[in-house]
């Protein structure tokens with residue numbers, strides 16, 4: 001292979017963590033050498049598209065409970081379902097770093113539960129890291145997994161598995177007590193060995209303060225531009241549901257509208273006898 005045809009470099013927990021560089025490595029003003037681009041995917045087709053487009057992290061999020069399964073929250077998702085989707089996405093990923101979410105109540109009851117669930121996601125799913133929601137209360141698990149060789153991505157702020165505790169999917173960290181708690185959670189995750197932390201649904205200043213305070217790379221969603229990277233749910237980024245457009249989302253395509261148009265054109269062609277034509281027919 002010619003030098004110019006080199007495949008993109010494989011992204012790992014180590015290479016991503018190293019992007020939180022020092023000034024002598026040509027960093028941005030916030031301390032990251034190059035911002036990290038992450039996106040969710042749940043199957044081989046979209047994982048491959050994201051991987052080939054050069055996205056750094058493919059996250060098999062438990063958001064699949066909402067965008068793939070149609071539930072109102074992520075809470076019903078099981079470890080079996082996460083393993084299944086992670087295994088499918090893994091077949092499409094070559095260069096990106098593949099992270100799988102630990103679903104609700106697969107790790108909250110005990111560290112042993114968490115170790116077993118993480119083991120399945122890595123061993124059966126092919127995940128290269130796992131993501132857990134929470135802070136101080138999951139720090140012991142984060143430490144244990146890290147020592148066992150499983151990189152852990154944390155997740156603080158508006159953590160969707162706590163939707164009932166929050167009274168809905170609501171911005172967190174507006175009041176000082178919440179702000180301090182979320183900052184302490186991020187510090188606890190980083191101290192326990194998390195290489196990355198998703199910061200979701202918090203004011204910009206809090207995300208910036210966390211990013212400055214921890215050695216882990218921070219990946220924001222609805223947390224402003226000062227994080228070390230950004231993540232979006234692929235259905236939001238691609239506009240797969242034309243009716244859903246929260247403020248923190250930027251749509252880079254309108255695939256929902258395009259797909260609806262294509263389905264309607266196909267149905268009209270079939271009904272009118274225009275499909276299949278001669279070129280789609282074997283003699």
Ligand code: KIV
Nearest residue numbers: 040061062063198231
């Ligand atoms: O489940 C998910 O997709 C997530 C991202 C939104 C960070 O946790």
